Amino acid sequence: MDNQPARIVLVTGGSRGLGARVARQLGSVDTHVFATRDVSDEVESAEVIDTIAARFGRLDTLILNSSDALDTAADPGCAMRLNRDAQRRLALAALPLMPVGGRIVFVTSHQAHFFPDKAVPKGYTAVAASMRAGETALLTMRSEFRSAGVHITVVSGDMTHMTFADAVVDAATTANPASIMFVGAADHLVTA
Numbered sequence: 001m002d003n004q005p006a007r008i009v010l011v012t013g014g015s016r017g018l019g020a021r022v023a024r025q026l027g028s029v030d031t032h033v034f035a036t037r038d039v040s041d042e043v044e045s046a047e048v049i050d051t052i053a054a055r056f057g058r059l060d061t062l063i064l065n066s067s068d069a070l071d072t073a074a075d076p077g078c079a080m081r082l083n084r085d086a087q088r089r090l091a092l093a094a095l096p097l098m099p100v101g102g103r104i105v106f107v108t109s110h111q112a113h114f115f116p117d118k119a120v121p122k123g124y125t126a127v128a129a130s131m132r133a134g135e136t137a138l139l140t141m142r143s144e145f146r147s148a149g150v151h152i153t154v155v156s157g158d159m160t161h162m163t164f165a166d167a168v169v170d171a172a173t174t175a176n177p178a179s180i181m182f183v184g185a186a187d188h189l190v191t192a
Contacts, residue, residue: 005032006168008056009172010040010048012090013065018107021165022063026172036149039064039086040078049093059097061172062136064090065107066131079130087134091141100149105171106138113156153177158184 011027012037014017027033034052039045052059068085091104098104111120112131120128135154145152153171157164167183 004032004056007060008032008058009050009061009063010032010034010036010052010059010094011063011065012036012087013067014063018165018168019063019065022065022107022168022172025165025169026061032034039090040082042086042089045086045090046093049097053097054096057097058099059094059102060099060145061103061105062091062094062098063105063107063168064134065168066109066112066134067127079126080133083130084133084137088137088141091138095150096149097143097149098150102148102150103172103177104138104145104150104152105168106133106135106152106154107168108135108154108156110156110158110182113154152179153178154180156180156182 007030009023009031011019011023011026011033014033015037019035023033025034026183034048036045036048049059055094064087066087087106094104097189108131109128111118111124112128113135115128115132122130138152139154150163155168155171157167167181171177171181
């Protein structure tokens with residue numbers, strides 16, 4: 001295992017959109033980035049974790065990029081399986097590989113982070129509820145993460161904001177990241 005990268009990162013949803021931008025920004029000579037497409041596929045997720053374990057023996061950073069591009073009309077349970085169940089399952093599978101100082105970054109939208117306290121766009125309720133449920137599921141695991149010496153940060157943002165990917169990268173690489181970071185328009189941050 002000579003010439004190992006300084007950091008091993010797994011980015012879910014890393015094949016397109018925000019996840020792909022984050023993966024590109026993190027990828028370097030010193031950082032090896034694994035990007036997954038479908039974390040709801042239990043076999044694929046287990047294979048990625050097994051590959052990381054066999055090849056590097058550790059995972060320094062897990063970026064859980066929840067998905068807001070879902071066709072919830074086709075399968076109402078799809079959003080919960082992807083944004084809650086799969087995210088939690090992947091965090092649990094990755095935790096034994098994470099060293100003290102490891103990072104978990106959960107990426108969500110303002111609409112989901114503040115759900116159900118703020119209105120969401122028509123047709124977005126199932127997605128917002130699932131992303132919020134995923135965030136809650138991970139936050140209830142904080143004591144497990146803390147015991148392992150792993151820090152969790154939630155990055156909530158306006159999905160179209162140009163600096164969203166930068167904030168996710170900062171959460172993954174900053175020495176002492178905040179437990180929550182907000183990105184983009186402040187209109188969601190103001191309470192009624």
